Amino acid sequence: MALDGLDLSVPSGVVYGFLGPNGAGKTTTMRLLTGLIHPDGGSIELLGRPFGRRDRRRLFDVGALVESPAFYPYLSGRANLRTLAASGAPTPKHRVEEVLELVGLKERGNDKVSTYSLGMKQRLGIAGALLSDPKLLLLDEPANGLDPAGIVAMRDTLRHLASVGKTVFISSHLLGEVSQLADVVGIIAAGKLVREGPIETLLSGEGQVRVRVAANEIERAVATLAPLGVAARVDGSDDGRPAGPANEIGWLVVPIEPSRAAEVNRALAGAGIYASGLESGSDLESLFLELTSAAPEPSAAGTAPIVPGNWQ
Amino acid sequence: MRLLVSTLGKLRSRLATWLTIGLLILLMALIYLAVGATAKDTATRPNGQAVLLLITFPGAYALILGFVLGLGGLFVMAYAAAIAGSEWTWGTLKTAVARGESRSRYMMTTYLGIALVAGVGMLVAFAVGVLVTFLAAKLAGVSTDGITDTSIFGNLPEQFLRGWYGLVEVGAVGFTVATLARSQLAGVGAGIGIYFAGSFAGLFLPDVVKYLPFAAANSLIAVDSSTAGASGGQTLARLDPNMALLVVGLWLVGSLAVTALFTERAEISG
Numbered sequence: 109m110a111l112d113g114l115d116l117s118v119p120s121g122v123v124y125g126f127l128g129p130n131g132a133g134k135t136t137t138m139r140l141l142t143g144l145i146h147p148d149g150g151s152i153e154l155l156g157r158p159f160g161r162r163d164r165r166r167l168f169d170v171g172a173l174v175e176s177p178a179f180y181p182y183l184s185g186r187a188n189l190r191t192l193a194a195s196g197a198p199t200p201k202h203r204v205e206e207v208l209e210l211v212g213l214k215e216r217g218n219d220k221v222s223t224y225s226l227g228m229k230q231r232l233g234i235a236g237a238l239l240s241d242p243k244l245l246l247l248d249e250p251a252n253g254l255d256p257a258g259i260v261a262m263r264d265t266l267r268h269l270a271s272v273g274k275t276v277f278i279s280s281h282l283l284g285e286v287s288q289l290a291d292v293v294g295i296i297a298a299g300k301l302v303r304e305g306p307i308e309t310l311l312s313g314e315g316q317v318r319v320r321v322a323a324n325e326i327e328r329a330v331a332t333l334a335p336l337g338v339a340a341r342v343d344g345s346d347d348g349r350p351a352g353p354a355n356e357i358g359w360l361v362v363p364i365e366p367s368r369a370a371e372v373n374r375a376l377a378g379a380g381i382y383a384s385g386l387e388s389g390s391d392l393e394s395l396f397l398e399l400t401s402a403a404p405e406p407s408a409a410g411t412a413p414i415v416p417g418n419w420q
Numbered sequence: 421m422r423l424l425v426s427t428l429g430k431l432r433s434r435l436a437t438w439l440t441i442g443l444l445i446l447l448m449a450l451i452y453l454a455v456g457a458t459a460k461d462t463a464t465r466p467n468g469q470a471v472l473l474l475i476t477f478p479g480a481y482a483l484i485l486g487f488v489l490g491l492g493g494l495f496v497m498a499y500a501a502a503i504a505g506s507e508w509t510w511g512t513l514k515t516a517v518a519r520g521e522s523r524s525r526y527m528m529t530t531y532l533g534i535a536l537v538a539g540v541g542m543l544v545a546f547a548v549g550v551l552v553t554f555l556a557a558k559l560a561g562v563s564t565d566g567i568t569d570t571s572i573f574g575n576l577p578e579q580f581l582r583g584w585y586g587l588v589e590v591g592a593v594g595f596t597v598a599t600l601a602r603s604q605l606a607g608v609g610a611g612i613g614i615y616f617a618g619s620f621a622g623l624f625l626p627d628v629v630k631y632l633p634f635a636a637a638n639s640l641i642a643v644d645s646s647t648a649g650a651s652g653g654q655t656l657a658r659l660d661p662n663m664a665l666l667v668v669g670l671w672l673v674g675s676l677a678v679t680a681l682f683t684e685r686a687e688i689s690g
Binding site for chain 1: 422423425426429430433434435506510511512514515516517518519520521522526687688689
């Protein structure tokens with residue numbers, strides 16, 4: 109079973125980052141939410157209401173790019189969008205030009221899709237998802253194939269959409285990208301939601317700086333850092349004390365925002381303790397790895413509600 | 421309606437559409453012109469006069485239609501299979517479903533588009549066939565006076581409708597096979613397999629094979645038995661034309677029902 113009791117709360121008007129390792133169930137969730145597959149058991153809520161086989165019209169308010177973008181290779185980008193506009197949600201003709209402009213493909217709109225690069229296809233896929241001016245945008249790995257400029261443009265576009273009240277739900281492996289873009293993240297592992305919340309809230313409790321100091325200075329270093337309001341501990345030790353000879357020179361973990369790394373270093377240096385190493389990696393990455401490394405296997409079919417509303 | 425218009429636009433832009441019609445016309449032209457060019461030698465052989473009936477009007481009208489239905493049926497089956505299969509392999513069905521489009525409506529509309537294209541293709545191929553047959557008759561020195569035989573024209577609309585009905589049926593079978601296999605190649609392969617397996621099996625099991633898609637479609641149009649073998653269609657076992665209407669209808673409705681049901685229940689990925 110791919111999902112197990114997955115219950116996502118997606119506030120409206122935000123960018124929601126849906127994270128998880130390969131095989132965690134991200135794409136399965138996307139496919140369930142777009143009616144491409146149906147759950148073996150349980151139920152789905154979409155846009156605040158139950159979503160079943162007979163509720164396909166609910167998708168008129170949803171724009172989606174699931175897995176890889178799919179087009180007729182022998183048609184132009186513009187013709188593909190026109191073709192897409194003829195299915196599903198009624199779409200005004202001028203909308204095709206608007207979304208082509210939005211994703212920067214207006215000039216290449218008459219070229220066949222078979223001549224497009226991966227990044228251009230991805231942009232066209234995002235344009236297709238935006239065709240019906242949806243309330244909810246579901247994008248599976250939207251940065252795939254985009255060059256740096258394309259990623260920045262996509263980020264701006266998605267942020268703009270959220271600012272005008274659209275809900276943007278993106279799944280991604282790119283933690284750095286999600287941390288820059290998302291307001292709220294949900295982390296899934298083995299089909300279960302293991303953490304969800306506004307990104308600042310999650311990271312404020314998870315940030316850390318690692319400092320490498322000599323073993324005989326660890327206790328003094330811990331005491332020195334205490335006035336910063338943090339309880340430093342030795343990496344790999346449960347009680348925070350050096351574990352033995354292996355820690356003659358060890359890493360001290362300081363649970364503090366990475367932006368305060370210099371403050372940590374300054375405090376230690378002020379006490380005559382000179383760090384031989386200092387790290388402050390991606391907090392989201394640390395959190396992600398911590399949460400997804402020991403997730404249990406799912407045991408049953410699950411549910412995947414997605415309910416835009418105000419974040420509690 | 422917008423979906424049908426869009427489907428027709430897609431089919432018009434697709435190379436396979438023009439390739440299928442062009443190939444049918446090319447083969448037909450080659451065969452008829454070869455008959456015309458070698459008529460003087462052919463006429464002296466046993467059954468040679470029967471071969472010349474291919475290019476003798478007004479009987480040639482029915483034979484041209486028989487040819488379009490026979491080889492054209494195979495082409496329509498492969499064409500329909502290619503269209504259906506590509507909806508799955510390219511992921512375009514997925515995109516439409518994710519936009520809230522009805523799965524079965526999408527596939528049925530796609531097939532309706534194929535059926536309309538097949539009808540237009542049949543008319544074009546028939547018109548070119550008449551022209552080529554006329555040229556072949558001139559080459560062979562066969563009289564073309566029968567080309568204006570008005571007694572045949574009254575019957576043509578019904579023959580066209582029956583022919584189109586047959587093409588739509590074999591196309592639906594190919595469309596369904598490709599849908600079940602979710603593959604263009606499988607659909608095309610199965611179509612060709614059904615065509616030739618039916619022809620071969622017809623030698624041994626004529627009473628069974630006459631109910632199969634191609635044989636039933638070919639039976640929709642009555643063809644003079646003395647010349648039927650030269651038309652390119654399966655002629656070993658034939659149903660009564662009115663019985664064929666029923667059998668073809670069953671194949672058509674059954675195929676499309678399977679397609680709709682399968683598409684509704686399928687897990688879509690890719």
